[in-house]
Amino acid sequence: MASGHHDNEAYEKQKKAVWVATAIMGVVTIAEVAIALNWPEGWGRGVLNLLFILMSAVKAIFIVGEFMHLRYEMRAMMISILAPCLFLIWFLIAFMMEGESWAQLRHFWGA
Amino acid sequence: MAADTQFEKETEQVQDNWSGGNEPMKASYGKLMMWYFILSDAFTFAAFLITYAALRMSSEIWPDPNAVFNSMPFTHARLPLGFVTVMTFILILSSVFVVRAVQEGHRFNQKGVLLWMFLGIVGGLGFLGCQAWEWNHLIHQGLTLQSNPFGYYTTNEVVEGQTVDVFKGYVNLAVDEETHALVLGEDAVSTKGEAVPAEAKWHQGNWLFGCLFFFITGFHGFHVTTGVLLNCMIWIQSARGVYQRKRNYEMVEKVGLYWHFVDLVWVFVFLAFYLL
Numbered sequence: 001m002a003s004g005h006h007d008n009e010a011y012e013k014q015k016k017a018v019w020v021a022t023a024i025m026g027v028v029t030i031a032e033v034a035i036a037l038n039w040p041e042g043w044g045r046g047v048l049n050l051l052f053i054l055m056s057a058v059k060a061i062f063i064v065g066e067f068m069h070l071r072y073e074m075r076a077m078m079i080s081i082l083a084p085c086l087f088l089i090w091f092l093i094a095f096m097m098e099g100e101s102w103a104q105l106r107h108f109w110g111a
Numbered sequence: 112m113a114a115d116t117q118f119e120k121e122t123e124q125v126q127d128n129w130s131g132g133n134e135p136m137k138a139s140y141g142k143l144m145m146w147y148f149i150l151s152d153a154f155t156f157a158a159f160l161i162t163y164a165a166l167r168m169s170s171e172i173w174p175d176p177n178a179v180f181n182s183m184p185f186t187h188a189r190l191p192l193g194f195v196t197v198m199t200f201i202l203i204l205s206s207v208f209v210v211r212a213v214q215e216g217h218r219f220n221q222k223g224v225l226l227w228m229f230l231g232i233v234g235g236l237g238f239l240g241c242q243a244w245e246w247n248h249l250i251h252q253g254l255t256l257q258s259n260p261f262g263y264y265t266t267n268e269v270v271e272g273q274t275v276d277v278f279k280g281y282v283n284l285a286v287d288e289e290t291h292a293l294v295l296g297e298d299a300v301s302t303k304g305e306a307v308p309a310e311a312k313w314h315q316g317n318w319l320f321g322c323l324f325f326f327i328t329g330f331h332g333f334h335v336t337t338g339v340l341l342n343c344m345i346w347i348q349s350a351r352g353v354y355q356r357k358r359n360y361e362m363v364e365k366v367g368l369y370w371h372f373v374d375l376v377w378v379f380v381f382l383a384f385y386l387l
Contacts, residue, residue, distance in 0.1 A: 007218075014214055022207045029199050033192045036177065036386055049387055056382040060375060067210050067371040077136040081146055088157045095161045099168025106169065 021066040028055050145365045149372045152334075156376050159330065160383055163323045174261035174316045175281050176385050178302035182248055195385050198241045199377065202335075205234025206374040209342070209367045216360030221349060224363060228346045231370065235339040242332050246325070253286040253293050256325060259316035260284040260293050264301070266311050282307055284315065324384060331373070331380055338373045341366045 032055050039048050065071035070078055127133070136143060167173055177191040184194070208231040215223030253260035262284045265276035280303060285296035295313045300306055307313070345366050354360045 011214065011218060015211075018207060018210050018214075022203065025203055026200065029196060029203070032386060033196050037191055052382060052386045056378050056386075059378045063206070063371055063375045063378065067206055067374070068368055073138060074136045077138060077143070077146070080136070081150055084150060085153065088154070088161075091157065092161050092164060095165040096168050099165035102165070102169035103171065107171075 017066060021062045025059050025062055028058055031055065139361060141365055142361065142368070145368050149368060152372065153376075156330070156379070159327050160379055163327060163383055166319050166323065170317045170319065172263055172278060172317065174259065174320055175302060176387075178281055178283060179249075179261050180245075180385055184244055192385060194241065194245065195381065198238055198245075199381055201234050201237045201241065202374050202377050205231050205238065206371050208234060209370045213360075213364045213367045216354070216363040219355065219358065219360065221352065221355050224349045224354075224360065225346065228342060228349065228363070232339055232342045232346065235335055235342065235370075239332065239335055239339070242328065242335075246328075249324075251286075253284065254321045254324070256322050257318055258293055259318050259320050260286065261316040261320065262293070262314050263316065264295075264307050264311040264313045266308065276312065279311060280305060280307075282313060284313070327380060328384070331376055334373045334376065338366075338370045341369060 032052060035048070035051065070081065134140075138146075180195055181189045181191040182194065183190045208227045212224050212227035212231060215227060260283055261281065263281050264279050266279055267274050268277045269275075270277070280301035282295065282299055282301050284293040285299070286292075287294045293315055295307065298306075345363055348354060348362065349360075354362060
């Protein structure tokens with residue numbers, strides 16, 4: 001228990017980092033909902049979706065980096081966990097293209 | 112003699128390594144394996160969400176989330192995305208409370224761990240309660256695995272010499288009290304508040320919406336339930352002083368990782384179902 005001055009300082013710093021991350025995530029969530037409700041119709045759905053994806057990515061980075069503490073782990077460990085996730089990007093793109101193709105086939109065959 | 116002791120020492124070291132004593136990434140065996148379990152679980156969730164993406168891309172018309180998720184308990188006011196924002200906050204806060212529990216564990220502060228873990232559990236239960244309310248409400252509105260009341264209406268128009276159905280707007284259908292079938296309610300208005308013309312043809316929303324919504328939020332809710340149970344186990348173990356005696360609070364950290372993962376998945380479920 002008898003933590004030295006240095007330990008205590010590190011603890012206070014970590015505590016602060018977590019509350020800052022919380023505040024940022026809260027603000028991002030409120031911004032997401034506010035944007036979803038007030039987006040003018042003429043501004044295009046694509047830009048809006050891109051914004052949502054970027055804002056969600058910010059939240060994901062804070063959860064994995066700060067809450068799950070991955071930012072402070074060894075580089076090799078970070079890579080071993082994050083690199084396999086790169087496969088998911090192609091997984092997503094491939095299946096969205098597949099979905100579009102299903103839509104075209106359905107349109108073509110009138111089903 | 113010296114060689115013998117050296118040999119014995121090395122044997123001991125090898126045995127220790129094989130029983131998980133080695134820490135190649137400066138993280139304990141248990142923590143590393145929790146991370147890899149989370150990675151595999153992330154792939155499972157990604158597969159479900161990507162299925163959602165593919166099926167949604169293959170449908171021409173998909174319900175508008177602002178018109179689907181607009182109810183709040185204790186009020187009849189229409190508040191699009193209001194309730195789900197509250198749910199998101201509850202889950203984020205619960206995650207933060209567990210981070211605090213982990214931090215207090217590093218300082219061997221048993222009371223701190225118990226307090227923050229308790230708040231984390233309360234947050235998890237609060238989220239589950241909200242989800243139960245939302246499911247119940249949507250089912251009463253007529254959203255099931257086969258039917259979708261978040262429909263749309265079309266009118267017949269002549270385009271390039273051919274008569275085709277043209278999409279005009281979204282309309283929320285009502286459940287008929289006698290037949291339980293979906294019907295266009297009397298004086299139904301579109302989700303933009305326009306009157307639905309008498310000659311318009313109304314349609315149910317894509318039935319895949321209900322399937323995907325209940326399946327994916329259900330799978331997430333199942334994870335939350337498991338997480339709450341694990342957090343309760345950690346709370347009981349902490350209260351019994353098990354970690355204090357071992358001078359090791361790493362179990363709090365390992366279960367905490369799982370709890371944060373549940374929060375992480377919610378970010379993407381929120382994105383897929385409520386925002387996009």
